[in-house]
Amino acid sequence: MAETLLDIRGLKTWFKTDDGMVRAVDGVDLHIERGETVGVVGESGCGKTVTARSVLKLIDMPPGRFEDGQILWQGRDLIPLDQDEMNQVRAREIAIVFQEPMTSLNPVYTVGEQIAEVMALHQKLNRKQALEGAAEMLRLVNIPNPQRRIHDYPHQFSGGMRQRVMIAMALSCRPKLLIADEPTTALDVTIQAQILELMQEMKERFGMAIMLITHAMGVVAETCQRVVVMYAGKVVEEAPVRELFGSPRHPYTQGLIRSIPRVDRAAKRKERLEAIPGTVPSLLEPPPGCRFAARCRHATDICVRGMPPLKEVSPGHFVRCVL
Amino acid sequence: MPGSTPASLSAEAPAAVVVPDAVATPTATAARKRQRFSPWQEAWRRFRRHKLAVASAVVLLIMVAAIVIGPFLWTVPINEIDFAAKLQGPSWAHPLGTDDLGQDVLARVLYGGRISLAVGLAAMFVAIFVGVLVGAVSGMSSGRLDAVLMWLADLFLSLPQLPLLLLVIYLFRDSLKAVFGPEGGIFVMIVVVIGGLRWMPAARLVRAQFLSIREKEFVEAARALGASKVRQVVQHILPNALGPVIVAATIDVAAAIIAESTLSFLGLGFPPDIPTWGRLLSDAKDYLDIAPHWALASGAAIFLAVLSINFIGDGLRDALDPRRVL
Amino acid sequence: MSRQYLIRRLLLVIPAMLGISLVLYTVLALAPGDPFGELATNPSVPPEVAAALRAKFGLDDPVWIRYVRWLSAMLHGDWGFSFVSRMDVDRLILQRLPTTLLVIGAAQLLAILVALPVGVLAGTRPYSVFDQVANTLAFVGFSLPTFFTGLLLILVFSIQLDWLPFVYRADIDATGWRFYWEHIKQSIMPVMVLGLFQGASLVRYVRSSVLDVVRLDYVTTARAKGIGERKVITRHVVRNALIPVVTLVALQMPVVFGGAIVTEQIFRVPGIGSLLISAMLANDTPVIMAVTFVFACLVVLCNLIADILYAWLDPRIAFR
Numbered sequence: 001m002a003e004t005l006l007d008i009r010g011l012k013t014w015f016k017t018d019d020g021m022v023r024a025v026d027g028v029d030l031h032i033e034r035g036e037t038v039g040v041v042g043e044s045g046c047g048k049t050v051t052a053r054s055v056l057k058l059i060d061m062p063p064g065r066f067e068d069g070q071i072l073w074q075g076r077d078l079i080p081l082d083q084d085e086m087n088q089v090r091a092r093e094i095a096i097v098f099q100e101p102m103t104s105l106n107p108v109y110t111v112g113e114q115i116a117e118v119m120a121l122h123q124k125l126n127r128k129q130a131l132e133g134a135a136e137m138l139r140l141v142n143i144p145n146p147q148r149r150i151h152d153y154p155h156q157f158s159g160g161m162r163q164r165v166m167i168a169m170a171l172s173c174r175p176k177l178l179i180a181d182e183p184t185t186a187l188d189v190t191i192q193a194q195i196l197e198l199m200q201e202m203k204e205r206f207g208m209a210i211m212l213i214t215h216a217m218g219v220v221a222e223t224c225q226r227v228v229v230m231y232a233g234k235v236v237e238e239a240p241v242r243e244l245f246g247s248p249r250h251p252y253t254q255g256l257i258r259s260i261p262r263v264d265r266a267a268k269r270k271e272r273l274e275a276i277p278g279t280v281p282s283l284l285e286p287p288p289g290c291r292f293a294a295r296c297r298h299a300t301d302i303c304v305r306g307m308p309p310l311k312e313v314s315p316g317h318f319v320r321c322v323l
Numbered sequence: 324m325p326g327s328t329p330a331s332l333s334a335e336a337p338a339a340v341v342v343p344d345a346v347a348t349p350t351a352t353a354a355r356k357r358q359r360f361s362p363w364q365e366a367w368r369r370f371r372r373h374k375l376a377v378a379s380a381v382v383l384l385i386m387v388a389a390i391v392i393g394p395f396l397w398t399v400p401i402n403e404i405d406f407a408a409k410l411q412g413p414s415w416a417h418p419l420g421t422d423d424l425g426q427d428v429l430a431r432v433l434y435g436g437r438i439s440l441a442v443g444l445a446a447m448f449v450a451i452f453v454g455v456l457v458g459a460v461s462g463m464s465s466g467r468l469d470a471v472l473m474w475l476a477d478l479f480l481s482l483p484q485l486p487l488l489l490l491v492i493y494l495f496r497d498s499l500k501a502v503f504g505p506e507g508g509i510f511v512m513i514v515v516v517i518g519g520l521r522w523m524p525a526a527r528l529v530r531a532q533f534l535s536i537r538e539k540e541f542v543e544a545a546r547a548l549g550a551s552k553v554r555q556v557v558q559h560i561l562p563n564a565l566g567p568v569i570v571a572a573t574i575d576v577a578a579a580i581i582a583e584s585t586l587s588f589l590g591l592g593f594p595p596d597i598p599t600w601g602r603l604l605s606d607a608k609d610y611l612d613i614a615p616h617w618a619l620a621s622g623a624a625i626f627l628a629v630l631s632i633n634f635i636g637d638g639l640r641d642a643l644d645p646r647r648v649l
Numbered sequence: 650m651s652r653q654y655l656i657r658r659l660l661l662v663i664p665a666m667l668g669i670s671l672v673l674y675t676v677l678a679l680a681p682g683d684p685f686g687e688l689a690t691n692p693s694v695p696p697e698v699a700a701a702l703r704a705k706f707g708l709d710d711p712v713w714i715r716y717v718r719w720l721s722a723m724l725h726g727d728w729g730f731s732f733v734s735r736m737d738v739d740r741l742i743l744q745r746l747p748t749t750l751l752v753i754g755a756a757q758l759l760a761i762l763v764a765l766p767v768g769v770l771a772g773t774r775p776y777s778v779f780d781q782v783a784n785t786l787a788f789v790g791f792s793l794p795t796f797f798t799g800l801l802l803i804l805v806f807s808i809q810l811d812w813l814p815f816v817y818r819a820d821i822d823a824t825g826w827r828f829y830w831e832h833i834k835q836s837i838m839p840v841m842v843l844g845l846f847q848g849a850s851l852v853r854y855v856r857s858s859v860l861d862v863v864r865l866d867y868v869t870t871a872r873a874k875g876i877g878e879r880k881v882i883t884r885h886v887v888r889n890a891l892i893p894v895v896t897l898v899a900l901q902m903p904v905v906f907g908g909a910i911v912t913e914q915i916f917r918v919p920g921i922g923s924l925l926i927s928a929m930l931a932n933d934t935p936v937i938m939a940v941t942f943v944f945a946c947l948v949v950l951c952n953l954i955a956d957i958l959y960a961w962l963d964p965r966i967a968f969r
Contacts (some may be wrong), residue, residue, distance in 0.1 A: 058869055083878060090875035103866040107965055108888050118874040153964045169874070375785070478668040480900060481952060483944040485907030486925065487676070490941050493929050494680035581794050585911055588796045589926055601796075608800055608915070612808045622797035630792035637788070 005177055005209055006032040006055065006094075011069035013047075013054045016062075020284045024050040026233035027069070029310070032177060037203065037210040039224035039241070041217060041256065045280050047233040048213045052179045055211075056096055057086050092122045095170035099182040101162035105154035111138070112150025115169045122173045137168035140205075141198060160191035164198065171202055178203075179211045184219065196223055217260050221245055226316075229253050232281055232291035235310065239317040249319040251296045252276070290321070298323060366566075366642040376638020379631035386628060390436035399427045401434045401598055410614040420616040422606065428617055431598035432624050438599045439580045439628065442513055446579035449518025451572050454525025459561070461526065462533025473530075476523040484520050485585065491516050492591055505594045513586065517579045525571045532564035566643030573636035577629045584625050600625045654966070658956050662949055669945040670723065674716050677938065723942050729935035733928065738939045742921055746943070749920030752839055753909050757898075759844030760851050765887075768855025772890070773882055775860060783852060790849025795908045799842045799915040806838060813838055816917050839916045843908050847901070854897050858890040865889075892963045899955030906944050 013025040025047040032038050040048045053059050055071055057078065071078040073089065081089070098104045106114060115137055116130035125133060131150060138146035141164040154162060163183060170178060180199065184192035200223060203210055212224060220227055220241065227244045229237040229252065237250040248254045255276040278295035281287060287294070289304040296303065302322050310320045371377060399417075405425030413420045419428035461472040492512060499508030586592035587601025595602065600621050607618035722728070728738035771780040807815040814835050862868065863886055871885045872878070910922035917923065921940050928936035960966045 053869075056873055058873055087875040087877060090873055092875060096873045098866060098870065100866055104870045106867040106871065106885055106889070108892075108963060117876070121875060155965045166870075169870075478665075478672065481665065481903065481948050482669060482672060483903040483906045483941070483948050485903075485910055486941045486944045487673075489910075489925060489929060490673075490937060491676060493937060494676065577792070584794055585796065585907070588794075589911065589914060591926075591929060604796060604800065611800060611804055615804055618800055618804070622794075622800065626793050626797060629794070630788060633788055633792050 003034045004031050005034050005074060006030070006211070007070075007072040008051070008055070009070045009072065011051065011054060011071060012067035013050050013059060013064060014067045015064050017284075022283045023067075023233050023286060024064075024283055025054065026283075026286065028230070028233070028235050030228055030235065030238075032209050032211055034176065035203075035207055035209055036226060037212060037224045039220035039227045040211060040213045040230060041215060041220055041227060042230035043215055043280060045232075045283070046230045047283075048230050049181055051230070052096065052181050052211065052213055055179060056090055056094055057081075058096070091118050091170070091175065092173045093175055094177045094179065095173070095175040096179040096181065097163070097166045097170050097183050100186050101159050101166055102186070104166055105162060107154055110151050110153055111157070111165050112152075115150070115165070115172055118169060119172045133172065134168075137172050138165070140171075140202070141165070141168045143168075159187050160194060163187060163191075163195055167195075167198060167202065171206065171208075174206055175208060177209045177211065179213070181213045182215070183212075185214070185216070192219075199223075217245075217256055229256070232286060233283055234291065234307075234320065235318075236292065236320045237318065238310075243314070243317055249313055249317070249323070250292075250321045251298055251323070252292050370638050370642035373634075373638035373641065375634045379634035379638075382627065383631040383635065386436065386624075386631070387440065390433055390440060393433040394430070397430060397433065399430045401430045402426055402596070410610060410617075412614070412616050419620040420614065422603075422617050423610060423614075428603070428620050431603060432600070432620055435598050435600040435603055435621070436624065436628075438593065438597065439583060439625070442510065442517075442583040443576040443580040445510075445514040446517040446521070446582075447572050447575040449514055450521040450575045450579075451525050451568065453519065454522035454571075455529050455561075455564075455568065457522060458526035458529025458564075459533065462530040469530075472526070476526055479520060480523050482520065484582070487520065488513075488516050488582065488586065489589075489591060492586070506597060509593050513583055513592065514579075517582045518575075521575050521578060525568055525575075528567045528571060529561075529564045532567075536563055569643060570636055570640045573632055573639055577632040577636070580625065580629055580632075654960055655957070658953065658960075662953055665949045665952065666946070667720075669949065670720050670942070671716070673938075673941060673945060674719055677719075678712055678715070723939075728939040728942075731928075731933050731936045733931045733933040733936070738935050741924070741936065742939055742943060745919055745921050745924050748918060749909060749913065749922060752836065752843065752912070752918060752920060753905060755836065755840045756843035756847060756909075757905070759840060760848035763844070764848040764851035764855055768852045769859055769882065769887055769890070771852070772856040772859025773863065773886075780856075784856070787849045787852040790845055790852075793846070795842055795846050795911045796915055798846065799838070799912060802838045802842060803915070835916075839912045839918055842915075843905070843912050846908055847905060850901065851894070851898065854894050855890065858892075858894050859886060861893075862886050862890045888962065892959060895955055895958050895962065899952050902951040903948055906947065 008028060008030040011025050011028045011030075012023065015022040015024055028047070028051055030038075030040070030051070040051065042048050050059065054066070055073075055078070066079050069079075073093065078086070078089065105111070109117075112131050112134045115134035116125075116127065119125055119133045119137075120127065120130035123130075123133075135146045135150050138149055143149055143161060143164055149157075154165070157165060167183075178199075183199070184195050187195065196219065199210065199212075202208070210223075212220070214220060224241050227237075227239060227241050228235055229244075229250065231252050237244070237248065237253045239248075244253065245257060248257055259275055276295055281291055281294060287304070289302075289306055290296070290299070290308055293299040293303040300322070308320050308322050310318045312318050403426060405421070408417070408421050408425040409423055411417060411421045417427050417429065419432060422428055422431070457472055457476070461469045492509075495512055496508070499512050502508065503511055583592060583599065584601035584604070587599040588605045589601075590605060592601060593599050603621035604618055604625070607614070607621055611618055726739045728742070730736070731738050731741055734741055767783050771783045774780055803815045806813045815838065816835075868881060868885055871881045876884075906922075909920070910925060912918065913920045913922035914926055921943060925937065925940040927933075928940065
């Protein structure tokens with residue numbers, strides 16, 4: 001029986017700006033069960049990163065605020081928790097890996113110190129034990145010479161290695177959920193594969209769930225069990241991975257899948273690369289109806305008038321579209 | 324640097340520090356709404372949000388008006404000696420009191436203001452002129468000339484300003500006096516040296532602007548259309564550097580006023596009979612116990628002028644150059 | 650920090666000194682008239698001594714020879730003789746240099762002790778009341794010329810309240826604790842004037858540096874690790890925010906020396922700043938040249954210290 005670890009219900013994370021209220025996340029439902037890998041896809045600005053950071057409440061609260069919704073972690077709502085309580089959840093229960101390994105590590109401390117810091121904090125280790133633990137984590141993520149490398153600074157590692165360090169740091173306290181926010185976007189393609197493999201290996205070893213945020217459909221197809229598609233702050237489709245790729249129902253999802261470059265097909269039929277026309281609408285004053293309507297080739301009057309609800313069209317497959 | 328938080332907090336509450344990407348690309352309608360404002364109007368709008376900067380602008384305007392027009396309205400002579408009235412506190416006849424020779428402090432402060440203002444502006448022009456020139460040349464040429472000029476800038480930055488200023492005054496005082504007359508000579512010397520020691524920041528800014536814009540598309544386009552190098556510079560590159568240079572210029576005025584006052588205070592600036600603010604303060608310091616109004620008036624003049632210029636500079640920085648946080 | 654970096658940085662002192670000395674010497678060489686003209690008319694100077702001085706400074710040789718000779722003389726501490734004070738210039742300066750260094754050092758310390766916490770607090774709570782007040786006070790602080798602040802302090806603390814003496818006396822006839830106490834009492838105001846002026850601009854630098862650092866990714870990473878906010882600030886933010894501040898403080902040193910000169914004049918502190926002024930008023934050229942040279946050396950030294958501190962704080966630098 002699958003156990004629901006994370007259950008986001010109707011989350012609305014808004015930002016107060018000079019130009020108005022930006023509705024970065026505008027009513028998002030998402031759940032993750034123990035041990036599963038869920039992919040969250042969408043183009044830049046659709047709210048996936050804000051969703052991820054909202055889970056750990058890493059949003060700057062003066063401009064940002066939780067307008068509505070709940071973030072249930074093992075049944076407990078995280079939103080009302082204060083900083084101290086939140087700090088018990090961070091790294092220990094839920095960990096996060098960011099997109100830019102170059103800037104995500106503090107340049108003035110050694111890698112060992114940074115990993116040891118989180119281990120000592122949550123596992124009550126002394127400095128020596130924590131450093132040993134750090135070396136062990138580096139070994140786990142396949143960084144050669146870990147005993148020596150813990151004394152090196154982040155700038156002495158390459159991008160791919162830095163991301164491994166980030167992963168080591170995130171997993172050091174054996175969290176139940178790892179949120180990976182575009183972990184491979186900033187890396188070379190060959191390194192990307194290695195990192196994804198590493199994450200898979202870690203997941204199997206520790207039995208943890210992964211929330212993988214990306215805009216690369218190819219990555220999702222390879223690694224995820226379930227996929228959530230977001231657009232302009234809302235979830236527009238959600239399905240098990242095979243079904244999403246096999247029969248995508250939302251026009252946006254269809255467009256995303258169609259726009260994956262397929263070298264074999266292009267070679268045979270000399271197709272042009274398909275792109276979805278138009279740009280993401282402003283999250284300041286979102287249109288009342290379906291937010292994809294402006295770019296959708298099947299849009300009708302009904303689409304523009306009101307926001308379609310999320311409907312289950314087949315078991316586990318939800319779509320927010322009138323079609 | 325992500326985000327456009329105004330660094331100075333005299334501005335009102337800021338835009339979001341972490342803003343999702345979507346906001347950075349407004350829709351067509353929103354963009355059209357904002358296009359009505361030209362960059363200068365935008366800057367003015369941002370400047371207006373700084374209450375302190377606006378207040379300072381008002382104060383400065385009043386001061387400048389007083390300095391320029393004042394002597395025509397307040398016709399008490401600056402050097403009318405009247406021992407009977409010496410060292411008196413503020414009164415209707417002498418709003419800022421009198422000094423040890425019975426001279427009216429208000430009239431002397433107003434006169435001193437003219438000198439400070441003149442020195443400040445002139446030194447600023449020298450600094451900006453040299454700075455922009457060096458920066459432009461440096462930015463346009465590549466390799467060796469650029470390296471040499473920047474090395475020179477670094478060198479000048481490590482020169483101890485006041486000692487060097489004093490040294491130059493000491494060595495050249497007499498010869499300049501012979502050429503320009505006592506006041507003129509000092510004026511030229513102070514302006515040239517102060518300005519000559521402050522060109523580096525402006526040069527850096529202009530050069531940086533050149534380096535970043537040189538390769539940009541619209542310059543390429545201009546070049547493709549056959550625009551000569553000078554034309555490129557003047558029409559396309561310099562206007563973009565204008566913002567930070569204006570900010571640097573304001574700071575230069577304040578710094579020049581302080582430098583000139585310091586020199587006069589030390590007795591090494593203008594001839595002693597000229598009532599610059601620094602000289603007034605220097606004369607007043609021996610009577611601090613019995614006639615504090617004298618020192619306070621003179622010092623307050625310098626302070627208010629410099630403070631308002633600094634606030635204005637801060638406001639200008641956020642108006643014209645919002646991305647930099649220093 | 651690697652030894653290579655240290656050596657390389659020390660070697661850089663040479664071109665820096667050369668550059669600055671070149672500028673100084675150029676100014677001197679361009680000066681019209683005979684800088685030693687005063688000496689020639691000074692009745693207490695015998696003509697053959699004046700002639701010997703001229704020969705020594707090689708005033709009749711080509712410029713570059715004179716420069717080299719002058720530079721080597723300066724570097725050897727052979728700074729000539731002051732007829733005004735009747736002693737060797739180097740002894741004169743060495744007598745007074747420690748006082749200046751003490752005042753400047755204490756002032757810098759005060760500035761850092763005040764500006765660091767205030768700047769960090771202001772930077773972590775931008776646009777709060779504290780921040781606005783701190784920022785405005787900072788502006789006031791560096792818009793007040795040091796001579797005015799000094800006079801104000803004298804007015805309040807010496808004249809009105811009579812708490813502190815305002816004339817510095819090096820010859821206090823007291824012993825033990827009382828001696829130190831008297832020295833401290835008379836140093837408070839000059840140190841405060843300099844320190845507060847420095848502290849004011851330092852607050853702004855620290856604040857904006859903190860503002861810059863706080864929004865960087867690795868700070869979010871630190872928070873994501875479950876580290877309490879206070880520790881995030883003190884361990885992760887401050888250390889990184891200090892790095893650019895160190896450079897800025899070093900760049901400010903030439904200005905600090907100017908402030909020190911003024912402060913010494915007002916409070917009659919017997920340092921090299923007031924020495925420079927009195928030498929100028931007395932046309933004592935060797936002293937002027939030497940003091941300016943010493944200031945230049947101090948600037949080079951401060952830049953060196955700053956670069957070393959910078960490399961110590963930021964491991965990325967030293968490994969190049």
